[in-house]
Amino acid sequence: MALIAIIDDDPDIIEASTLVLKSKGYDIISAGDPEEGYRIVSENKPQLIILDVMMDEPDDGFFLAQKFRRDGFNIPILMYTSVSKTIGFEYGSGEMVPVDDFVEKPISPDQLVEKVEALLQKEIKRSE
């Protein structure tokens, strides 16, 4: 089963997400800040990254995603967003935000699993 890295500074979000994904049989590694996040990804080579958009600073998630891409990590990234709807700002993926999909917090288990599966499927097709 695939290995997924969750990078979020909220331990409760990591805990809940971990439980959801573990219940579907995924293996999970996690980190609470961008630095540690980068380390666990480079060391464990997960098949998918779940990345919170706003850690210490509002754009930490973006910068980490950009760093992953620059450094050749081409695995899918699913981004957790938090206030986009609240402040009327919709993220779109692109060069600035090089991620594959978004999940708006609070996370619902079904939606999370659905998006994770879809991204992993796409990744399998792409590598075939």
Added chain:
Amino acid sequence: MNTYKPRILIVDDERGLREGSKRLLEGEGYLVDTAENGTEGISLGVKNDYDIAVIDLKMPDIEGLEVLQEIKKQRPNTICFIATAFASYETAVESTRLGAFSYIPKPFTPEELFHQLKQGYKQRTLLLEAERLKKEREETLLEVAHEQSRLKTIIESISSGVLLVNREGEVVYFNHSTLQKLSIDNLEIGEYILDKLPTQISEILNQLLNSDNIMHKAKTTQVEIMPKGQLFIEATCSPVPHPDGSFAGVVIVLKNITGFKQVEQIKNQFVSMVAHELKTPIAAVLGYLKLILDENIAVSYEQQQEFLGRSHIRLQGLLDLVNDLLDISRMELKTKQREIEVINISEVIESTLQFLEFEIKKKGIVLVKDIKDQLPLLSADQNEINRVFINLISNAIKYNRDKGSITITCRLKGNYIITAISDTGIGLKPEEKSKLFQEFYRAKNKNTRGISGTGLGLSIVSRIVECYHGKIDVESEYEKGSTFTVYLPINK
């Protein structure tokens, strides 16, 4: 000629004629002066504004024509007649050329003289009236000129840019501030302006200029002017009608709104940060609840208990945050009713320490106190000062290491009571120190993980301290500890 008596000067070297004429004319209601030669004639004629002068052509000292010239030079409205026995066509032409109204050949009958003088006086009245009108017109013009220059001075003094554009889109008028607001070096009267304006403004201007009917509503837009640092302007374009109501042009007023924009930006940032801070715990709690409620995911009883416990903590944190926000908002609006009373600061510190006794003991923290006796009293709101010390001392506990120490010193220096609270905790990196008093800033690193806080505590502390014209300082060494020093002014 009932009330006003026309004044006449008679210049003649011939005494009989001079006196005869004087008598004759005084009988007719004239006021008459006489001069017996040219020199005297000039001197009288220049000194007084006679209605009429009758000047003899041939005099021993000065020629009549010269007297005529001199008088006319100074008194252009005095009607001059040349009287002479040596009548010739040439002298007649010459004297009228030099300004004589007419020519009286000698000898003349009284009727001839009266008739001529009446004509002359009529002319004099016309001349005076003309002059009065001219003067009046000049005064009005002068007033208009004054008015215009006053208006111009006023418009130049306005800090907003004022730009007037005609129907063809050409500059009719602009004040100096216009250049600065549009960040352009030069504008010419008559120059086509639309290409020089920022797009948003020229679009509105185009709409106004090209509409069939004159619009009676001003249109406003906000533009960011880039080249010279940050500059936001608000441009209000108002149609200007001619007096008959037809469309004359557009006046554009350019106002610097950079300050407002910055405040707006800060407000937006604050709102989005508040939204984020409020939503984060809600997202965590909802995440747990969804997990517990999800039938497809097996959650053990112990896990459920843990999730509910975590949710409880997060909701408590959310409540603290909302309370802190309300405090800040009250302080900001200054609606907080301060109950100013006399406060003994050592008592405040003692009661705070009692309040936090449990946390201090739990962490095994050693307390060192050096509080000077008989410190002067403060005038302040008890709750606010309590808040300051509860926030600072509970931070000193929260961010301390286990079995660390807290040192509290309190002394008087000048007009200030200076309280320093030192801990032996995680300390701050220099870059963290500068942001410490900002709303929602929390130093986030491996040492702070698991320590809860709203990110508003120190911001509230500094707001309270500043309210009392005091200040707060922080000294810190990363992973060694921090000292927060509060300066509060005493009662004078």
